[in-house]
Amino acid sequence: MPLSSFSIRLALASLLYAGTAAYAAELPAALKALEEQGLSVVGEFDAPGGLKAWGAYSGNQALAIYKLPDGQHMMVGTMIDAKGEEVRPAGLDKLVQPVIAKDMLGKLEKSRWIKDGEDTAPRIVYVFTDPNCPYCMQFWQMARPWVESGKVQLRHVMVGILAPSSSLKSAAILAADNPTQALNEHSLAMLKDRSAGIKGLDSVPSDIEADLTRNEDLMMGWDLRATPAMIWQDEQGRIQMQTGASPDISERVFGPR
Template sequence: MANISIGLIVRFFLMFIAAALIDACAKKAPPASTPPSSTTTAAAAQNTSTPNKMTASNLWNLMGKRLAFIQEGHHGPIIYDFTDTNCPYCHLIYVTEAPLIREGKLTVRYVPVAIIKPSSMPEAAAILQANNPIAALQHAEQEIGNSMTTGKPANLPQATDSIGAAPQKTITAIKKIEVNNKFLQEVNINELPDIIYLPQKGKLGLITGFVSQKQLLALLPKLQ
């Protein structure tokens, strides 16, 4: 693989994921005032052939190297959770996942993206560039939860620069988030939230939309 260009590997990777996720259901992120539906369902992706003989495990590992994420937990199966600070469903899934992480049943790699509002990018960049991104993410989720309860705007830090020249850490964070955004575009995902997982059998799977703790618990035994 060392002789294959990164661009070619990524193209194979994106082609495979796009095909593997064709049957995922989609649900738009609602405005903050809209409560989640209890009837939202999740769909797993169909199996497909792997171009260039790259296995699901190979692609999963490549995904870990290419995407910028904030990991919570070190036990249990790993899932990737794509999240935007302006997506209420993303927050509700965060709340759903939190006890499973604390209990050592699940590890979540939160992939910050910025696709909903103009404020999404500076807020995501502030979290990613923080000295302690996990603490920054937890604080942001607490603020978002408070906002959903009170109806007041969430008080989230934003990566800004008063003199018009962003510091290097902000530029780096923004570039990483842009890579995450591009990944969603390449695999034709334009709605949030999204969870990508690696099952014990078959190819990578996708859940789009709200997922309950009961659904997550039923999925865990099937994951690597």
């Protein structure tokens, strides 16, 4: 079962499990099964209605897993109150969101990216960038006021997914003596003429090919299917994700001017 099937809409999904060992000693079999399918189980938290619950996540989505009173079944999904409104347990986000942030930011930090902006910038925005993507160049331009004022540092996680030449162009940018300058010059050229920009390498060096593959695996693993795709940590420490480059999302991504 793919990870995307784990969503808050699975309110009625139930899972059998065996064993009564405490979480600290051994996870219930259903939770082990979910972990084997790619879900990350973090720990227990207090849930409304006297239910025992575990917090888990897939990508940047926190999920609640509830143990039913019969002790034989568990449910993954959304709890609804008498008004038909979603009840989101406070303990869930408190438990899971810091783990999500540490996991995703740790993976992004280890990816191959190009820095654009000051190291002292209070906000870091990772952006999956394809050199053939005109919207990536629009996003680069949109970010200039925040980057140049020192408020935001962009970290371009280069990918090559839009066209056969994308990997060759990404490789050329990454292999440049100054990758930041190469990306900036490419972005400016593309904004003037989409057929312009950096010339791709004849072939992708093996080390860069491996890095691009890892970057693309990260992107697809988080169900990000278009570029530019941005990931950042907001003021509350929660991971946020956004795709597209429309001007109306600028303050959401970059913060106030």
